[in-house]
Each structure stands twice: as C-alpha cells, then as structure tokens.
Amino acid sequence: MIRVYENEDITKHYVEFRPRFQECVVERVLKFCNEYREFANKHELMVDVACGSGQATSAFQNNFKHIVGIDISPNQIKEARLANEHDNIKYEVGTAENIPLEESSVDLLVSATACHRFDLGKFFTEAKRVMKPDGCMALFSYNAPTIIPKNVKVSARRQELSDRTSSLLLKFHEIVTDKQSNFYLDGKYENIYKAVPAENKQWITEDLVMKYDWNLEQLIGFLRSNASYQEYMKMMKEEHKDASEEEVKKWDRAVLLRDFVKREWEMEEVKDEDVMMEAHFHVFLVLANNLK
Template sequence: MIRVYENEDITKYYIEFRPKYQDCVVEEVLRFCNENRASKTDENRQQVMVDVACGSGQATTPFQKHFENIIGVDVSPNQIKEARLANDFENISYKVGTAEEIPVESGSVDLLISATACHRFDFAKFFKEAKRVLKPDGCMALFSYAPRVTPMNVVDPIIREELADKATNLLLKYHRNPTDEQSNIYCFGKYQDIYKKVPAKNKKWIKDGLVMKYDWSLSQLLGYLRSNAAYQEYMKMMKEKNKDASEDEVKKWDRALMLRDFIKREWKMKGVNDDNVMMRADFSVFLVLANKLTV
C-alpha cells in the first residue's frame, strides 16, 4: 500500500474540504448488496461494514443508518484521530490498520468498502484479506470520483460550459500525481483496470450516471485541491528541488494559487474574494462492486 495522507497538515485539509459521499452512492452499493445476500429477512439494516482507508470518514458516516456496526480503518493515526473527533455515532468506531491487514475477525463483514483509496493498494494482498474478512455472501465496493467545476456567474450556457471545460481540465491536470503514475491510470480510467483485476464470481462496474452535486466557493475548491496527494507530492518535490526559493518564487509554481488565478481571470472575477467566487462542483462517481471473491 502506498502511504499518503498521513501528516497533520493534509489531514486538516482532508476533513474540512473533502466531500462526503451522498445517498445516491450509498443506495447503489446497498442495492447490489441486497441483490446478492443469501438472507433477505432484513434488507434495511445489515450487521457489519468496514471502510478500508477511511480517511476522516467521508464515506463511512453516510452508511451509518444501514448497519449495526461500522468500523473505519486507516493506516494514518492522524486520520483516525480526526475521524474520531468528528464521529457522532455510537455504531461507528475507528481503528488504525491497513488494507493488507484489516483488524477485524475472519468471516465477520457484510460489506467492505474503500473510497478514493484502493488505487494505492497492494491488490494481491488486499483481495486475499478482503475474502478473509467477508462473510460468504458479503460484498465489496470500491469507488472514487472525478470532479467538474462550473461557474455560477455566467449566464450564457455555451460560454459557461466552455469555461467549465477549461477550469476542469486544469484541475484534473493538477490531480495527476508526479510520483505515482499507476494511480493516475486507475483513476483517469474510472477504475476499469481495477474492475478487471477483481477476482469474483459476480462483479459490476458502474462508470457513469452517479453524480454528487455541491455549491462551492473558490476557497473550498482550493482546499479540496490541497487535500489531494497529487498536490502535496508535487509541492514536496518542488520544494526539495528549490530549497532556497523565496515565498514569491514558491507562489509561481503553487498549483492551488495557479488554479485560483486562472479561474479568476477566465471567469472575470479578479478582485473578488475567494469566498465569493461561486461554482457548481459536480463529482462523477465510478464504482466496482463484487460478491463471492475467488482469490
């Protein structure tokens, strides 16, 4: 497992600016689970769910009302600390652990999920571990998303979409991780390659149709970008290459500031406070669903 999102700076950005998964995703995952459960006695509430690489709980808490017990697992003690501080539910708990060594009993899990993370796993070890912890009819859901940002201050629909394309393309460019090309391939391919890898008798790939919608400010978008490993890895790499760079020099290659300046210029919002530059942030979710692992 490639280890990122562990230091305190990135975990602070992560819990504040990462979007929580919405009901449309939860419903799609549970639909697959209910269709493949051996027992249909209570389709509204199952027993145990585990969220692997849970971060600070963005995908954990949306499932809260559907399970008797939910365990979030993450390799980062800082992420687990933030998740615990933000947790308001008695049926959710958090543990430090990895995708390759999940700290739960064998054959105890109804649903195993991982959101915005599995592209960094050691799949050979993870799939074996997933099979170990899942019940015979247990399901696995691996998912992530791709963002799109659209200005709210532009009335003309053609111009608005053109500006959305430009800003989104730059944002996606900054999503590319300079030190982890394999993760880039998985994410930009909407997990198709991961779907092909999953050893299961029953599996499903959903690449279109699920969109989470948010009204965001430019400040929120920049916080979201700073919460990404690609941004953090790039900044780390550039600072190591330019150890004596001044603050003004750093600003010239800080991707968050470059994105901010681009959006304000293109959207004709120069001089407007970042909190007042409003946009629609759409996150297209892609999922890999599996049942009866065969590894």
C-alpha cells in the same frame, strides 16, 4: 500499499475539504448487495478500508448496526474520531492487508478513493478472510470534478469557462498524482474490476454524479488536500531552496488555479468565498459478491 495522507497538515485539509459521499452512492451499493443476498432491516457489520477521516464511512450510518472505519494513518483516525457523531461507528488503525476484524464477520466491505494504492493481491486475500461467504464489496472513486461557474449568467460563456477550468484542474491533478494512482484512475478502475476474484461483479462508470455547491476557497482546499500535491510542493521547494514567495507562486498549482479562475471568470476583486460554483464528481464503482 502506497502510504500517503498521513501527516497532520494533510489530514486537516482532508477532513475539511474532501467531499463526503452522497446517498446516491449508498443506494447504488446497497442495490447491488440486495440482488445477491437477503438483508434484515438493518445490516449487521460494514468495514470501510482506508477510511481517511470518514467521508464514506458516515454515509452508510443509517444502514448498518455496526460500522468500523480503518486507516493506516493515526492522524486520519484522530480526525475521524473527532468528527464522529454516530454511536454505531468506530474508527481503528489498520491496513488493507491486515484488517483487524474476525474471519467471516463482514456483510459489506467498502473502500473509497483508496484501493488504487493497495497491494491488490494481498488486499483481496484479506477481504475474502473477513467477509461473510455471501458478503459484498464496493470499491469506488472519482477523478477531478467538473467545475461550473454560478456567477456567470450567459450559458455559452458559462460552458466555455466550465470546460477550461475543469480541464486545468484535471491537468493539475494528473501532474501531482503518482503514476500507480493515475493508471487506475484514468481507466476508472477497469483493471481493478478485471482483477477482482468474484463470482458476481459489476463495473459502473456512468450516471452516478455527486453535486456540491462550492466556492473558490473550497476548490483550492480540495486540490491542496491531495497528498501528491503536498509531495509535489515539498519536492519543488527542496529543488528551489532560495526561491522567493513570488517564484513559488509560478509553480504552485493551487495559486495558478486560483489566479486562472479569478482572471478568466472576471472576479479578481471578489473574495474567494464569494466566487460560487458547482462541483460535479463522477463516481465509478467496482461491486463484487462471493469472493473466490
């Protein structure tokens, strides 16, 4: 497993700026589960593997009697516990290859924006151990969001700026993201879908979009919440130890993105929190039942 998102700085960015998963994702996951097994009014146990600070964990709060979020990072678990407002959710330190739950106990195992960093063979073996024989698994993620300016009124200009801003964000995201993650994310988890040892499985890549009203401060915070961005900045600063603050800005992707938006959207005199936009995250999922 690739270990990222662990130091205190990145976890604070993560809990503040990572989008929480919306009901449309929960509904799609539970629809699949209900196709293959009969649930009571409230399902018994769900585990969220590599839960971070709980962006996906809490989304299922109303659907399970008990939910456990596990993460390899004590700092992520600390943030998740601080943000937790639900009696039926608890957070524990654990890994995808060593889930701290009993054999055949889990109704639903989920992992959001994380399984592309797992040792998949070991993870699938451990998932089969903890899941009930008819249990379900949902692995899902997204790439960089589509950004749509809200302050631009002319539709053609708004579309042009959306295309250019989204392309730049995707480019920056790809530059700072590790090769293994890019391999899986670029293919929208197709290779993970093929690798899942399950009797019943689905791969969903279309028509599931989470929409958020954001400002420029949130967009920049989202980029900086990427652990690979933090590693990139650390590497660049080590290579250019004597660089001035102005020189750093030339390769700081967050600064470059902010400057682009302010300049091209013609909002250089507007505060970041007043530069409004929609952020659309296109979610792709691998759903599986009855692991072999």
